[in-house]
Amino acid sequence: MEESGIKKQNWDVRETELLLEILKDLDMKKCLDGRKVRNNKLFKVAHRRMMAAGYHRSVDQLKFRWKLLKSAYYKFKREPDSPAPTKMQGWRRYEKAMVAIMESRHPLVGAGVHSDRNDEQTEDSDGEASMLPWPQPCPDNSTHNLDLIVKLDPDMDSQLKIGFVGAGNMAFGITKGMLSGNVLPSNIKVSAPSSRNLGRFQELGVAVTHSNTEVVCDSDLVFITVKPHLVPPVLSQISPHITDRHVVVSVAAGVTIATLEELLPENSIVIRLMPNLPCVVQEGALLFARGSHAKPDDAALLRSLLHCCGLVEEGPEAWIDIHTGLSGSGVAFVYLFAEALAEGAVKMGMPSALAHSIASQTVLGAGRLLRDSGRHPAQLRSEVCTPGGTTIYGLHTLEQGGVRASTMSAVEAATERARELGRLSAARSTK
Incomplete structure (x- = not known):
């Protein structure tokens, strides 16, 4: 099930391990005022760190996952030889961290599931909690500095604006x-x-x-x-x-x-x-x-x-200015080349719509092959050229027209213009 702005995704083992590492680490941290981090704030800090590590979960999803882990901990404490809860087969990998948290008077011990709760229907997904809108990264989501997070964002808002x-x-x-x-x-x-x-x-x-x-x-x-x-x-x-x-x-x-x-x-x-x-x-x-x-x-x-x-x-x-000439302006250079490719085909008798469609696909396919192969453009170009074939004749004409030098000069000109704009902007700011 997926709705607009709402996604559901199962937890992987590494994600759960990271959550436990973060929660265990936060026991040793203190807020700026010297008080222990309250449970709610602790989960919000954990949320920031998970986001910084690339895991996009809401605070409620983290709390729900903690409840499942805590439920499993008590289950295995009561019945050490019992099988892992349904869809919680990675439990043995989490057990050591859970014992360290639960038996060290960690502030999370009182959070969520109580010791007398018999929750045998543990799920590996977030249940209803997973259907909450996923949060976005928040500013200053440091993976190490809790004090900085609390100082810059005391409300711990879970949504970046x-x-x-x-x-x-x-x-x-x-x-x-x-x-x-x-x-x-x-x-x-x-x-x-x-x-x-x-x-x-x-x-x-x-x-x-x-x-x-x-x-x-x-x-x-x-x-x-x-x-x-x-x-x-x-x-x-x-x-x-x-x-x-x-x-x-x-x-x-x-x-x-x-x-x-x-x-x-x-x-x-x-x-x-x-x-x-x-x-x-x-x-x-x-x-x-x-x-x-x-x-x-x-x-x-x-x-x-x-x-x-x-x-x-x-x-x-x-x-940055070089990138402006290469990629910012370079997009227009590629469009010009694609247009010229299509017009060449039209000149030779192909319908315009078809020529432009094939030209765009040619540029797209060539670019993707270049990116995905990781090879130098000259290597790929040489593979297309056969002795005495059509491609080498076409390339010869392009070289006669100075396409290589013209393209390099275009990137250079765009880069220099970006630098000039920078100088003009700096001059205006000092007035």
């Missing part, structure tokens, strides 16, 4: 990519000065507004998706509302991390991201660089959030 300032193609592509994963439309809000581009977001079930400030105040993670020359005035407008709970992600071409940090409050968490349009079909190529105050956990959060958009990589900021 995402905002987009700007409603252009990049915002739409990223939104569609995220919605194809576990992000719910109700957790996204988009702003734009006019309604022209907001309609398509509303069709996705996403909330829209004309107020950038509203987006920031209602969000934990804020994407800045406006044109580069608009970044300084937009950041000036929203800066008073940026707090230490926010992660600000800019996709503006050429706008450097230094410029972003200068325009935002001191110690703001900033990430510079360059996606490309195929995010809309979950085949994007995204590269990001962290600002001086962004931690590895912030990078893990962004990866978790964007993994359904396509390939997500982290690198130094110097690579």
